[in-house]
Every structure is written in structure tokens, then in C-alpha cells.
């Protein structure tokens with residue numbers, strides 16, 4: 001039997017689906033406003049924020065990924081407290097999306113190996129330096145003139161993955177802003193309108 005759904009619930013589920021479609025497009029399109037989100041975690045007692053490149057967004061598994069260096073402070077912090085937030089803002093679409101979930105890393109496994117071979121090695125100059133991200137150094141230490149070799153740097157390469165279970169969607173409109181909280185519960189996105 002098909003249960004009738006209220007228009008509100010139906011609309012909110014559609015909003016959740018639409019956001020995941022936009023995220024999937026943003027991961028593939030480097031010109032998309034959501035291609036470079038801010039990722040946050042709590043570390044050393046304060047909100048830690050940084051820009052990353054969104055590498056994948058899977059509407060089915062609800063997993064977002066970016067690539068990173070296993071030596072980066074965020075990786076250590078997230079291993080202690082995996083709570084993670086992502087902030088996306090599209091100025092033209094007038095949409096802010098915040099996504100909340102728990103993070104983990106893939107290092108040296110099938111996924112990390114695949115991403116490395118698929119091209120991560122090309123943009124992974126940082127993974128080849130002996131310096132951990134955030135480590136004090138001289139300016140000369142930062143000049144890397146060795147040719148890029150796909151065989152190096154992989155030992156520091158990680159895929160940071162985050163399973164999302166809460167979305168906060170804000171749509172700015174002249175006729176009145178709209179904001180919704182979308183929670184993954186009992187196998188589906190359940191939404192409620194909240195004040196912008």
C-alpha cells in the first residue's frame with residue numbers, strides 16, 4: 001500500500017535529494033561554487049577550519065570525501081574525535097549547505113590506491129616533502145624542484161571520508177528565506193522547516 005505523504009515532507013525530501021545531486025556535480029566540476037568547501041572539526045578545544053577540495057559525494061552512501069596528508073593535524077584530531085562539519089556556499093544560487101557527520105581515513109587500502117592512481121599523485125606535491133603540514137621550516141624548504149614521480153608521496157596520502165547524517169539547508173530569497181533541517185533517520189531523509 002502506498003501511504004500518502006504531506007506536500008511539506010515530500011518537498012523536504014526532494015530538497016535533500018537535490019542537495020546531494022548538487023554535491024555530486026560539485027565534486028566533478030572544479031568551477032562549481034561547492035567544489036572547495038570548508039571542513040571543520042573540534043581540536044585543541046577550538047573549531048578548526050580549512051578549505052579542501054571536494055573529491056566525491058555519494059547520495060546513496062551519504063559519504064563526502066577529500067584528499068589529505070596523513071601527517072596533517074586534522075587527521076590526528078579526527079582520529080580522536082571524528083565529528084566533522086562541511087560548509088558549502090553558492091553565491092549565485094544563494095544557498096548555504098552545512099553537512100554534519102563522522103569522519104574516518106583510508107590509507108594504503110583499495111580506495112586510497114585507486115584515488116592515487118586515478119590522478120591524486122599529480123596534485124600531491126605536498127605529500128612528497130619530508131615536512132608535515134604545519135611544521136615550522138625555512139622558505140627554502142618549501143622549494144620543491146624535483147620532477148613529479150608517481151611512485152613517491154603515496155605513503156602520506158589519505159582519503160578523508162565522512163558519512164553525513166544531518167544537513168542544514170538555507171536558501172536566501174527576496175520573497176522570504178527558507179531553511180530546513182534534514183536528518184537521516186530510519187533509512188531516509190526526514191526534514192523540518194526551521195527559522196532562517
Ligand SMILES: Cc1cc2nc3c(=O)[nH]c(=O)nc-3n(C[C@H](O)[C@H](O)[C@H](O)COP(=O)(O)O)c2cc1C
Pocket residue numbers: 036048049050051052053054066067068069072073074075133134
Ligand atoms: C583552495 C584550497 C584547497 C585546498 N584543498 C585541500 C585538500 O583537499 N586537502 C587538504 O588536506 N588541504 C587542502 N588545502 C589546505 C588546507 O586548507 C589546510 O591549510 C591544510 O590541509 C592544513 O590543515 P590542518 O592544519 O587543519 O590539517 C587547501 C587549501 C586551499 C586554499
